[in-house]
Each structure stands twice: as C-alpha cells, then as structure tokens.
Amino acid sequence: MPKKLVDGNEAIVQGALRAGLGFYAGYPITPASEIMQGLSKSGIAFVNAEDEIASVSMVIGASLAGKKSMTATSGPGFSLMQEGIGLAHMMRVPVVIVNSQRVGPSTGMPTLAAQGDILQAYHGSHGDFVSIAFYPNSVEECYKYTIEAFNAAEEAKCPVYLLTDGMLSHLFESVDLDAVKISLKQRDLKPLGHGSRHFTGLLSKEGIPKTKDSIYYRQWYKSYKDELSNAADNYKFYEYIENNNSDTLVISYGILSRAVFEFKGEFALFRPIRIFPLLEEIKEISQKYKTIIVVEMNDSQYALLLEAFLKREIKKVPVLGGLVAIDELRKGLLNE
Amino acid sequence: MNDLIKQEMMPAIWCQGCPLGIILAQFANVLAELGLSKDNAVIVSGIGCTGRFAGYMNMDSVHTTHGRAIPVAEGIKTANPALNVIVVSGDGDLLGIGGNHMLHSSRRDIDITVICINNELYGLTGGQLAPTSQIGAVTLTSPQGSAVEPINIQGLSTLNKKHFYARTTPAHVQHMKKCMSEAISWKGFSFVEIRTKCITRSKSPLFKTGCDLLNWLKTEYKITDENRKLKDNEMGIIKSG
Ligand SMILES: Cc1ncc(C[n+]2csc(CCOP(=O)(O)OP(=O)(O)O)c2C)c(N)n1
Numbered sequence: 001m002p003k004k005l006v007d008g009n010e011a012i013v014q015g016a017l018r019a020g021l022g023f024y025a026g027y028p029i030t031p032a033s034e035i036m037q038g039l040s041k042s043g044i045a046f047v048n049a050e051d052e053i054a055s056v057s058m059v060i061g062a063s064l065a066g067k068k069s070m071t072a073t074s075g076p077g078f079s080l081m082q083e084g085i086g087l088a089h090m091m092r093v094p095v096v097i098v099n100s101q102r103v104g105p106s107t108g109m110p111t112l113a114a115q116g117d118i119l120q121a122y123h124g125s126h127g128d129f130v131s132i133a134f135y136p137n138s139v140e141e142c143y144k145y146t147i148e149a150f151n152a153a154e155e156a157k158c159p160v161y162l163l164t165d166g167m168l169s170h171l172f173e174s175v176d177l178d179a180v181k182i183s184l185k186q187r188d189l190k191p192l193g194h195g196s197r198h199f200t201g202l203l204s205k206e207g208i209p210k211t212k213d214s215i216y217y218r219q220w221y222k223s224y225k226d227e228l229s230n231a232a233d234n235y236k237f238y239e240y241i242e243n244n245n246s247d248t249l250v251i252s253y254g255i256l257s258r259a260v261f262e263f264k265g266e267f268a269l270f271r272p273i274r275i276f277p278l279l280e281e282i283k284e285i286s287q288k289y290k291t292i293i294v295v296e297m298n299d300s301q302y303a304l305l306l307e308a309f310l311k312r313e314i315k316k317v318p319v320l321g322g323l324v325a326i327d328e329l330r331k332g333l334l335n336e
Numbered sequence: 337m338n339d340l341i342k343q344e345m346m347p348a349i350w351c352q353g354c355p356l357g358i359i360l361a362q363f364a365n366v367l368a369e370l371g372l373s374k375d376n377a378v379i380v381s382g383i384g385c386t387g388r389f390a391g392y393m394n395m396d397s398v399h400t401t402h403g404r405a406i407p408v409a410e411g412i413k414t415a416n417p418a419l420n421v422i423v424v425s426g427d428g429d430l431l432g433i434g435g436n437h438m439l440h441s442s443r444r445d446i447d448i449t450v451i452c453i454n455n456e457l458y459g460l461t462g463g464q465l466a467p468t469s470q471i472g473a474v475t476l477t478s479p480q481g482s483a484v485e486p487i488n489i490q491g492l493s494t495l496n497k498k499h500f501y502a503r504t505t506p507a508h509v510q511h512m513k514k515c516m517s518e519a520i521s522w523k524g525f526s527f528v529e530i531r532t533k534c535i536t537r538s539k540s541p542l543f544k545t546g547c548d549l550l551n552w553l554k555t556e557y558k559i560t561d562e563n564r565k566l567k568d569n570e571m572g573i574i575k576s577g
Contacts, residue, residue, distance in 0.1 A: 023415045025407075045414045050440035054407040057400065057437075061380075061411025064398060065419065069411070087401045192378045192396045192412060193419050196342070200391060200399035201383075208345070209391065 001178040008142040008169040012072070012098060012162065013038035014177055015146030019184060022067030025049045025058035027077060030110045031166035032100040035072040052077035056084030059095045064199060066191025068150055072098035074166075075117050076106065082125040085159050089129050091199045092224075094153035094160075094189070096146070101165040103321035113167035114321025115254055115297040121161050122276055122305060128221065132232050133161040133276040135254045139173040140180065145273065147182045148235055154185040156231035163275065165297070168255040229277055237273035240285055249289035250333060251282075251306070256297050256319070259329055267293075267333070275302070278309050286310055293333060297321050340364040340373065342394045349388055353535040353546025355506035356385065359453060360392055362509055363424070366516045377420040380409040382429035385459040389424040403434030410437075410446045417447070422520060427454040427468040431487050435467070438527075443496055445524045451516065452527065454489070455534040463537030474539045490566055490574070493527040498577025500526035503566055507553035511571060518573060531557065531571075 006014070012035050016024075025047040026036040040046055045067065049055040052073050059069035073081065078099045088095055101117050103109035117124075121133050132152050134145040146162055153160040198207030203217055210216050239257075241264050250267045252260035257271045268289060272279055286292055293315045294303035300316040307314050317332035341364045350356045367377060374395035381390035383402035390397035400408045405423045413421045423430075430438055430452050441448070457475050458464040464477040468489070472481040493501035500522045502515035512530065519526035532553065535543050543549040560572040 023411065025411065025414075047410065047414055047444075049407070050436055053404065054410075054437055054440070057404040057407035058411030058414070060400075061398070061408035061413075062415035063411075064408075065378075065412040065415035067415040069415070083401055084404065087404075091398075191416065192398075193374070193376060193416065195396055196374050196394045198391045198397050198399065201401055202399065207391070 001176050003174045003176045005172050006139055006175050006177065007034070007172045008139050008164055009034040009100070010038060011139045011142035011175070011177065012146045012164070013042070015143040016070050016096070016150070017042055017044075018143075019147045019150035020068045021070055021150070023059065023062035023069040024071065025055045025062070026071045026073065027052050027055055029074045029077050031102055031169045032072045032074050032098060034169070035098060052080035053084065056081040056095075056097070060084060060088050060091070060093050063093050063095050064192050066187070068094070068187070070096040070098065072100065074100050074102050075104045075120070078117055078120060078124070085131070086125040086127050087201045088159040089125070089127070089131070090201045090203070092157040094157050096149045096153050096160055096162060098162045098164065100169040101163065109322060111166060112322045113165035113255060113297065115165060115256065116301070116321055117163070118275070118296070118298060118301040119304075121163060129224070129228070130277050131159050131161055132156060132228070132235065132274065133163055134235075134237065134273055135163040135275045136273065137168065137254055137257045137271065139171060140175045140177070141273070142168065143175070143177045144180055144182065145237070147184070148237070151182070151185040152231060152235050154187060155234065156228050157189065158228060163254065165255050171255070232274065232277050235274050236279060236281065238279055238281060239271040239273065241269040243268035247290040248293060249286055249291070250293045250295060251302075252295045253302065256295060256324065259324065259326055260295050262326065263333060278305060282306065283310060291315060293317055295319060295329065295332065297324065338364050338368050340367050340394050342392055345392050348392060350385060351536045353543070353549060354385070355532045355546065355549065356389070356453065358506045358509070359512070359530060360389060362513050363451070363516060364393070366513050366520065370517060370520055372420050372520070376418070377422065378412055380405045380412070380421065380423045382425040382434060383460070384426035384429050386424065386426035386453040387429065387460070403429050403432070404437070405429065406434060406437040406441045406450060409448045410441050413446055413448050420520065421448045423448060423450045425452065426459065427452055427456065428458045428466040431489065431492070432467045438492065442493065442499070442525045442527070445496065445498060447524055449519045449522070449526045449528070451519070452489070452529050453532060454529050455532050456486070457534055457537055459534045459537060463534065472540070475537075489529050493529070494574055494576070498524055500524065500573075500575045502528045502573040503531060504528065504571050505531045505553040505557050507550040508557070508559065508571060511559055515573060522575070524577070
C-alpha cells in the first residue's frame with residue numbers, strides 16, 4: 001500500500017480497529033476528540049457518554065460483555081476516570097484508555113502539548129497498583145502501540161494506557177500502516193451471560209466478598225502484581241542509542257524525544273516506550289553512565305520515579321508543557 | 337427460594353427485618369416467571385446495602401463503584417443487546433452520586449431496567465441525609481431535620497416523552513412483582529422505585545421489627561390502577577410511548 005498522510009489520533013483509531021475494537025464510549029476533549037469522531041464513523045458499538053466517569057464505566061461493562069473496549073481523553077477526563085480505573089483493576093477487566101496530554105492543571109493551555117500526567121498515569125487512582133502504559137513518539141508508533149496496548153490489556157487482564165500529547169495526536173506523518181504487522185491476543189475471558197460469576201470491586205475470592213481478610217488481601221495483591229509484571233515483561237519496548245564518546249545518558253519519552261534525539265552526537269540516549277511499569281533495563285543501561293539527565297515536558301515527574309528506582313541522583317531538565325524551542329533543550333542539556 | 341438465588345450465600349448480610357430479603361426473593365421469582373436465567377440475564381448493582389443485591393443472584397453479576405451501575409449496565413447492553421440487563425441499587429447510589437447517568441441513560445432510552453430501593457437515606461454508611469430524604473428527616477448529617485424537598489423521582493423518571501415509571505413497596509408483594517415484571521418486559525429504559533424504610537437507621541418512624549415496617553408501608557401507601565401522575569402516598573405504573 002502507498003504511504004498516506006495520517007496524524008497520531010487517526011493512527012490510534014486505525015490501530016484500535018486493527019486490534020479488534022468492538023466498543024467505544026467517550027466524551028469530547030481537546031486534543032483527543034478526533035479519536036472519538038473517527039470511531040463514530042467506524043460502525044462499532046459506540047456511545048456519546050455524558051462524562052468521562054460514564055465513559056470508563058461503559059467500557060468496563062462492554063469489556064465484560066465480551067467486546068474489546070476503549071475510551072480516549074485528556075488530563076481532566078483522565079482524572080474523572082481514576083475511580084473506574086480502580087474498579088477495572090479490582091475486577092481484572094481489560095480496557096484501553098488513551099490520554100492525550102495538554103497543559104494543565106485544569107483547562108490550562110488546552111491546545112498545547114504537555115507530559116503533565118505521568119504521575120497520574122503511575123499512581124493516579126486510589127489503592128495500590130501500577131497500570132501498564134505505552135508512550136509512542138511517532139504516528140506509526142501510535143498505531144503500533146495502540147495494538148500492543150490491546151494485547152497487553154488482554155494478557156494482563158487490566159486497564160492499559162496509551163499516552164500521547166497534543167503535539168503527537170495532531171502530528172501528520174507519511175506512513176504505511178498496513179505494512180505494520182503485529183499478531184493479536186484473543187480474549188480468554190468468557191463474556192457475561194455464561195455463568196454465575198460475580199464481578200465485584202470488593203476484595204473477593206471466587207465471587208465471594210472477603211472484606212475482612214487481610215492475609216488474603218496480601219496474597220491477592222502479590223499474585224496480581226506478579227501476573228501484571230509477568231505480562232508486562234512481554235512488552236519491554238524501548239529505544240537505546242549507545243554513545244561511547246559520552247558519559248551522559250539522556251532519557252526522554254514521547255514527542256519530546258523526537259527533539260532530544262537530535263543530540264545523539266553529544267549523548268547516549270534512552271527512550272522508554274513501555275513507560276510503566278518502569279523498565280528493569282534502565283538499571284543496567286544507566287550503570288554505564290556517570291550522569292543521567294531526564295528531560296520531560298513537566299516538572300520532573302518521571303525523573304522523580306527514576307531517582308527512587310535507580311537509587312541515584314538524576315539531573316533534571318524540566319522543560320514544562322507548551323511550545324519547546326530546541327535552544328531551550330540545548331541550554332538545559334549542555335548547561336549553556 | 338428458587339434456584340436463581342445463591343443458596344450458599346444465605347443468610348444475606350442485611351439487618352434482621354430489612355425488606356431487601358423479601359425484594360430479593362420476589363425479584364428472583366419474577367425473573368423465573370419471565371424465563372430469565374444465567375443464559376440471558378445480567379444483574380448490575382452499585383455500592384450500598386442494596387449494592388450487595390447482585391452478588392446473591394445465581395447468574396453473572398457486576399458490583400460496580402458507587403453510582404456507576406447504570407453506565408456499566410449501558411456498556412453491557414450496548415455491547416451485547418441480546419442480554420437482559422437489570423440494575424438493582426440504592427437511592428443514594430442511583431440518584432445522588434449517580435444522578436447524571438440516570439438522566440442520560442433514560443434519555444438515550446437504553447433497554448435496561450433500573451430497580452431503585454428507596455430507603456430515603458444512605459444506609460450502608462450509617463444513615464446520613466440522602467437526596468431522597470423527606471423534609472424534616474433527622475439523619476446523622478441533618479440533626480435538625482432536613483430542610484429541603486426530596487428529589488422528585490417520579491418527575492425525573494417521566495421527563496422523556498417515552499418512559500416507564502413504577503412505584504411500589506415490599507409490603508405489597510403482588511403489586512411489586514407486577515411492577516418489576518412489566519418494567520423488565522418494557523422495551524426501553526424502565527425505572528421501578530421500591531419505597532421502603534431502613535429498619536436500623538430510620539428515626540421517623542422508629543421500627544421495632546420488620547413486621548412493624550411492613551405494616552407501616554401497608555397503611556401508608558395505596559395502589560392506583562390509573563396511568564397518571566402519582567400522589568405522594570400512591571403506588572402505580574406510569575408509562576408512555
Ligand atoms: C465514591 C464513593 N463515595 C462514597 C462512598 C461511601 N458510600 C458507600 S455506600 C454509600 C451510600 C449508599 O446509600 P444508598 O445508595 O441509598 O444505598 P443503601 O445503603 O441505603 O442501600 C456511600 C455514601 C463510596 N463507596 N464511594
């Protein structure tokens with residue numbers, strides 16, 4: 001197939017359909033709306049929901065009813081979804097949630113890009129768990145990692161995030177999406193209407209609530225965490241460019257990495273694509289470098305996590321959301 | 337008890353004398369009469385004392401977060417229209433925290449049935465003021481008595497041109513079964529309000545036994561067969577469309 005001009009949001013639409021999406025519910029928000037608009041024309045089961053709380057609840061219901069399900073939003077809507085995300089973890093429901101980030105808090109600068117929801121994606125909901133999250137940096141990757149997000153959701157039986165941002169969602173690139181080949185994970189959860197299972201947000205064992213059993217809670221939590229991280233192990237996506245002339249590793253992700261990778265002459269570069277759970281590979285790679293710099297379009301959210309993960313000090317270049325000039329990056333990276 | 341209730345889960349967690357047990361048993365009878373079973377029906381509840389309802393049914397069931405039973409049910413129904421999807425939940429759950437979903441799923445006329453057990457307060461959390469509490473109701477958070485009118489469930493449920501609303505009580509078993517049965521058979525969004533009181537938290541009146549509570553409901557409410565706006569103490573079915 002010939003190459004076509006496609007933007008990030010359209011690639012997400014195409015990726016979701018390729019993955020077998022059967023249900024979408026959503027509420028419009030810049031810069032994610034085109035995903036909803038695109039899917040409204042696709043013929044799949046679709047709801048214009050009253051808000052993002054309803055959207056996430058509907059995708060949970062639809063997924064239990066047997067359809068691969070997705071919703072897409074931006075920061076404020078992602079906040080409203082956090083309650084439902086907790087439910088999806090407790091009930092172990094595969095759903096995909098896209099968060100196209102904009103500059104916040106609140107309505108902030110809604111048409112400009114940011115990476116301000118990194119910690120929200122890490123621990124934004126109540127309780128104790130980390131969702132699997134992917135953060136592509138190109139239109140082709142938006143397609144690819146949407147499909148992988150569906151695969152990971154089916155495999156781990158939990159909500160999986162695809163993070164993007166206002167710039168990547170609206171970035172047009174010339175791509176041949178049909179040339180991308182990824183095998184699909186099929187459902188092994190029987191749809192509703194086939195038994196007497198009880199799906200509940202309460203801690204439960206075989207459908208029977210266990211609301212006072214702290215020992216069982218600890219067992220349940222450990223086995224869930226293990227299952228989730230074993231599943232995530234099959235999705236260890238990252239990009240690493242070694243540089244033997246540099247003792248500095250620069251870590252960046254998402255759209256910003258496109259600019260940061262311009263500095264490959266000066267530094268070694270690392271880009272997590274499966275951004276959560278944190279990649280063990282960063283530990284080994286980072287050992288080779290005297291200095292680690294994390295550049296991100298927020299006030300050092302990922303750097304904060306990495307500092308604890310790597311147990312060493314990280315140099316932070318928090319460029320914040322909005323338009324980023326390459327000179328600003330150069331200044332931050334080279335101390336100019 | 338018929339086999340649509342999980343016998344192994346009995347006795348239920350509800351307080352002694354709470355009418356939820358009667359409602360559960362009659363609900364299971366109605367489903368059996370309509371030929372609904374684990375092969376074609378799903379029960380969805382929110383959070384609260386009533387929220388435990390779904391877990392006692394011997395069929396696939398979902399116990400959602402507080403207030404979200406309706407959108408979860410809408411997701412299920414939209415994804416698989418062949419399923420009969422029935423929500424059973426509390427008044428606080430459906431009309432307080434979940435009120436927005438009630439407005440919009442009914443407007444979209446999703447073919448689900450919502451059964452609201454209205455005990456006029458937040459039972460599970462200990463008896464606080466709910467949007468359904470009557471003027472003057474003394475609760476843990478309205479020690480001087482509620483100053484405002486309760487939410488108009490009948491009005492909300494009949495807002496759209498096409499609608500189905502029924503009001504009944506667990507003290508009127510045949511009427512309650514008829515309301516549930518007609519609502520489940522209705523094509524489109526249907527809403528059944530089952531008026532009751534909380535045996536443990538109700539302050540006005542105070543009930544000693546479940547029998548007292550049922551007798552009170554029996555004298556308080558009267559059945560009408562007319563398809564028209566119900567008065568405060570009336571039970572009946574209003575439908576259009
Ligand atoms: C988001 C959220 N807020 C508050 C609560 C606490 N909560 C649990 S049940 C409940 C009220 C339930 O009242 P109602 O729906 O009337 O049901 P009942 O217990 O009376 O049957 C509340 C406030 C919660 N679980 N989740």
